[in-house]
Amino acid sequence: MPPTDGPRQDAPGARQGIRIRLEVAFADFRLDVDLDLPGRGVTALFGHSGSGKTTLLRCVAGLEPAARGVLTVNGECWQDSARGLFVPPHRRQLGYVFQEASLFPHLSVRRNLEFGLRRIPAAARKVSLAQATALLGIDHLLERMPDRLSGGERQRVGMARALLTSPRILLMDEPLAALDARRKQEILPYLERLHDELDIPVLYVSHAAEEVVRLADHVVMLGEGRVMAAGELRATMARLDLPTAFTEDAGVVVEGRVAEHDDHYHLTRLDFPGGAVWVSRQVAELGRMLRFRVHARDVSLADHQVEGTSIVNLLPVVIDEIVGADTAAHVLVKMDAGGTPLVARITRRSSEQLVLRPGRRMWAQIKSVALLG
Numbered sequence: 001m002p003p004t005d006g007p008r009q010d011a012p013g014a015r016q017g018i019r020i021r022l023e024v025a026f027a028d029f030r031l032d033v034d035l036d037l038p039g040r041g042v043t044a045l046f047g048h049s050g051s052g053k054t055t056l057l058r059c060v061a062g063l064e065p066a067a068r069g070v071l072t073v074n075g076e077c078w079q080d081s082a083r084g085l086f087v088p089p090h091r092r093q094l095g096y097v098f099q100e101a102s103l104f105p106h107l108s109v110r111r112n113l114e115f116g117l118r119r120i121p122a123a124a125r126k127v128s129l130a131q132a133t134a135l136l137g138i139d140h141l142l143e144r145m146p147d148r149l150s151g152g153e154r155q156r157v158g159m160a161r162a163l164l165t166s167p168r169i170l171l172m173d174e175p176l177a178a179l180d181a182r183r184k185q186e187i188l189p190y191l192e193r194l195h196d197e198l199d200i201p202v203l204y205v206s207h208a209a210e211e212v213v214r215l216a217d218h219v220v221m222l223g224e225g226r227v228m229a230a231g232e233l234r235a236t237m238a239r240l241d242l243p244t245a246f247t248e249d250a251g252v253v254v255e256g257r258v259a260e261h262d263d264h265y266h267l268t269r270l271d272f273p274g275g276a277v278w279v280s281r282q283v284a285e286l287g288r289m290l291r292f293r294v295h296a297r298d299v300s301l302a303d304h305q306v307e308g309t310s311i312v313n314l315l316p317v318v319i320d321e322i323v324g325a326d327t328a329a330h331v332l333v334k335m336d337a338g339g340t341p342l343v344a345r346i347t348r349r350s351s352e353q354l355v356l357r358p359g360r361r362m363w364a365q366i367k368s369v370a371l372l373g
């Protein structure tokens with residue numbers, strides 16, 4: 001085969017998914033990862049500052065020429081050092097969204113977007129200008145100049161521009177980090193729409209647990225350039241052997257189907273494998289899936305089905321595992337509620353008084369759940 005700097009298509013029927021087996025070394029830091037990620041949905045890259053999240057995205061984008069290894073995105077090979085293949089960044093069909101969108105200041109929003117679109121031959125375009133602007137709610141901004149946009153609007157334009165390159169993968173590096181809390185809340189629904197309506201895999205770097213649990217399907221936890229854990233969001237967030245379990249924010253993410261509205265008491269029931277919870281009335285049609293978080297600090301345990309309590313959500317569970325928590329006074333208890341993992345943070349004294357041990361049947365009392373989105 002003649003040498004080429006273009007992507008190699010793997011054989012028809014080649015495995016879908018994102019294979020990243022890459023390493024790169026700097027003077028004081030080494031990234032060495034071996035990941036097999038799903039070829040669709042949002043994968044969050046999570047980890048403390050300096051753990052290598054941005055370096056990993058840069059490797060995927062081809063911006064670290066010293067990186068060695070293999071990178072395949074849904075059947076297209078962008079790097080295989082053993083075969084001498086390295087597709088340069090401009091030939092990798094990807095979108096990159098940074099903390100702050102760098103738009104051309106002398107071009108209107110429309111012209112900025114058209115600039116992205118022009119890079120792609122018409123036949124290869126998967127996302128139209130109309131589709132991208134509608135998805136990100138920026139139709140009314142098309143004739144504006146960039147200096148007349150708010151931070152949140154600029155980010156939405158930056159995301160639309162990335163989509164218009166019809167990327168095989170979208171790389172997002174803390175796209176909300178430069179925005180205040182209110183603007184973040186404004187943008188999150190658009191990110192959810194991208195996730196729901198486009199079939200483009202996303203690698204999403206974030207420090208913020210709240211964003212990760214709301215948007216991601218899959219999580220990779222990085223520590224000092226290595227993969228500490230990778231897996232489906234709900235299972236990974238419920239693991240007690242990862243540092244995230246030992247924060248104030250410890251808890252699980254559950255996906256529940258809207259099963260019933262009780263208009264008298266203004267409540268909605270969400271069913272999930274192994275149980276159900278009542279939450280305040282949601283404006284969502286029956287059957288819709290809603291994601292919610294149950295913080296470990298909001299779960300308590302009883303050895304019988306308590307009556308005469310104001311707590312509405314009581315679930316039968318089986319204890320899986322008990323480990324130390326963030327303080328010497330507390331333990332984390334992982335439970336199985338008929339297929340759905342739950343975690344409680346209770347005092348060590350309560351754990352001993354209740355004689356908790358793996359396999360024991362208990363009742364979990366959930367004080368509150370936090371709907372995501």
Ligand SMILES: Nc1ncnc2c1ncn2[C@@H]1O[C@H](COP(=O)(O)OP(=O)(O)OP(=O)(O)O)[C@@H](O)[C@H]1O
Nearest residue numbers: 026027028029047048049050051052053054055056
């Ligand atoms: N070109 C480079 N040369 C030398 N060291 C580098 C280079 N790029 C990154 N590093 C180092 O690699 C480490 C990982 O950096 P990286 O930006 O990937 O971390 P991060 O997890 O994205 O951090 P943050 O959350 O703070 O953005 C850091 O110690 C950084 O100083």
